[in-house]
Amino acid sequence: MVQLTATPTSTLVDEPVHIRATGLAPFQLVSLHATLEDEKGMFFNSWAYYRANEVGEVDLDRAPALGGDYTGVHPMGLFWSLKPEIFLTRLCKRDVMNSPFKVQIKLYDKELPIQPKVTRAPTASVTVERWYMASGVTRIQVREGRIRATLFVPPGDGQLPGVIDMYGGTGGLLESRASLLASHGFVCLALAHCGFEDLPAQPDKIDLEYFEEAANFLLKHPKVLGPGIGIVSVCKGAEIGLSMAIHLKQVVASVLINGPNFVLSAPHVYRGLILKPGSFSTELIHSNSYGLIDFYHVFDKSNQEKSPSVLPIEKAKGHFLFIVGEADKNINSKVFAKNAIEQLKRHGKNNWTLLSYPGAGHMIDPPYSPLCTGSAIPGVCSAVHWGGELVPHVAAQEHSWREIQKFLRKHLTPVVTSQI
Template identity: 45%
Template sequence: MLQISRIHCRKLSSHVKLLVTPAKALVDDKVDITVERLAPRQPVTLHARLVEGTARFQSYAHYRADDAGRVIVAKQPSLRGLFTGVEQMGLFWSMQPSPGQKPGLRLRKKDVSTPFLVDVGVHDGHLDVMREENLPLLTTTTVERWFLADGVKRIPVREGRVRGTLFLPPGDGSFAGVIDMFGSTGGLAEYRAALLASRGFAVLALAFFAYDDLPEDMSDIDLDYFEEAADWLLSLPNVQNHGVGILATSKGGEIALSMAAHMDKVAAVVFINGYSAVTQAPLPYKGTVFPCAPWILEELVVTEEGYIDVRNVLDTTKEPGIKACVQVEKAQCPIMFVAGEDDLSIKSVFHANQAIDRMKAHGKTNYTLLQYPKTGHLIEPPYTPHCGVFYHSFINTCMTAGGEPKSHAAAQEDSWHKILDFFRTHADKNSPQSSL
């Protein structure tokens, strides 16, 4: 796994010591942050900064040293700042865009071959650092947060129609195969696939429109493309051939449900905040065309800030929306639904339960529901910042996503570990947890 580098701490004070361990780790690993050699009961501000391309993010929290002159973040509460209470990873998940950034900025790793570099510093006193530059520091250090573990191979994929990136763990396998998909923003996102591969899966980050020579929009998508991707992944000599797992968010979720309903090569599905019906365009498959739920444009809401709220633009409770619902009751594989109760992009809890109700009506029990309060649309890997409003590149505007940072962060941490366990149980025949 990832090799841990020693900590390089550049002292800006003659005595204060800042320790962040491990200084190099995967983004879903926790770190310990300790400040030593402070004065007893000294007030300090811990400050984290991250620059990714032109995007700048930061966070801060106020602490008071104990009687021995120490701050141990995993044991002592933040008194004020972007989070309060005992939060070991609070400086990471509470990060916000620095002032002056464009609205809807979302922190996503585009180049997984490099880490997020997070500068963690200590200021004397309790300061509001968000709008201040070049404040004096007692000490600082840099932490590396990786999506890609040492030894994981990254292989661009252009096979037949299939476009994406394959990530393979070190060794010869055989590895459980997983397809990773996102939603209606299109393009190719690799970071979650890289992290999954770093945890032992062979993962295909799959693009399906607005990338390379794929269709420019979702109107030309067909389900056969996704079957071709699954077949290709299962054909690899170091990938288990019994079936693929699928991890999918938003628009990708309805595709994952459709794959599970109509393909026996799907071993397990994790469906994050998606629709229970085909949306935006009909979905062809082997000569059949599955209809889509029509848009109800008059239900689109523009908030006072000018953001788009599309939660009510689809109605799958009456015709013709009912006909567009995925026949998920046909799925033979286990399905885990992950839903945020404060999703302001999709009525995720409703759609998860609508799919589950179809399964129940047909006597099916192959479902699990993870439902999280105060959690928004963009449920990402743990300790990555909550994003309540995001810029949607395909429609060229900002959309509401919802969620409250602390609760959303807790949901990301809880769901990620359950997702890993779910795939180990239902997709990996070599795992001690396997049900295969």
């Protein structure tokens, strides 16, 4: 009897699953399909075909995919190769607390042509639940003063490192990464900065006192281990995160994912200080053959060494982890990180680490997330090109997620020295 198993069948979305088929004929060719329906009813699917070994087994930890959405040995390939049926749809979890994503994996007894839906009954199937929040983590809506955020607090006694999590200019309040960080032992504040409730979609200024208010709120929580906090941020969020690290003494560890080292658009304002954005060249906006818009060279002039829009990173007291996708098509993040590091070096600083990933795109998410090569930014552009090549991008996601947690723990957890 053919059996398809997934171990475990319910786990966090950033943890691996062992998929195995048994009871097949020796050297039988089979096709494995994965499907997922998101909270808006959008479907994502992936497929690959395999050949059973001499005892009629396909173990994805060892067996190479012979074709489909990927080839070679990739135990989690069916998850990270999930692709939307509707172009430019990004897989995004909105309710992290009450329901998991359910990935249905089906086995068919021979190779099938590439198609989004298969109507024939599978030989075997299994459903895997992928959660964004571990059992025991508490989710708290925060509407205190101007702060618009969600706080995730791990269970148990004792204090833990505090982290602010921010996304980019698409706006809204995304909780998926913050809930995962809390699931791994961080008190994490998912912080909105635009396009959410009473926050403007396109702010006319970046008021750093708002972010200072959020940092102080987090530090005052009894579960948070001070004296400083960390930041995990991407794109526009990384621009703000860098500015926070420079101006706010509360910020001592900053993870900057594919961000600029200068003020992109709206000026940064802090206690009378104003940092104005640089110039940009709209004629350098390009569209590829799929209609995706590249902003890759638009801000080249803003990043020139003597531009007043360049953020004075050398004034920051904390540590930086730059994460760069070298195939980022939205901004030239590799050059921007390089320039920020050179700026630190010129001032005798060594408070940085660079992780630069060939083939990785702009949207570097937690492990096993599907590659998103393009999506819309409401009010800005209907089809932004994020870039990335499938296999190197997902490998970068897996590696960088481990390094992010190591970096935050290193710089947010005091070293206890033994006394003799």
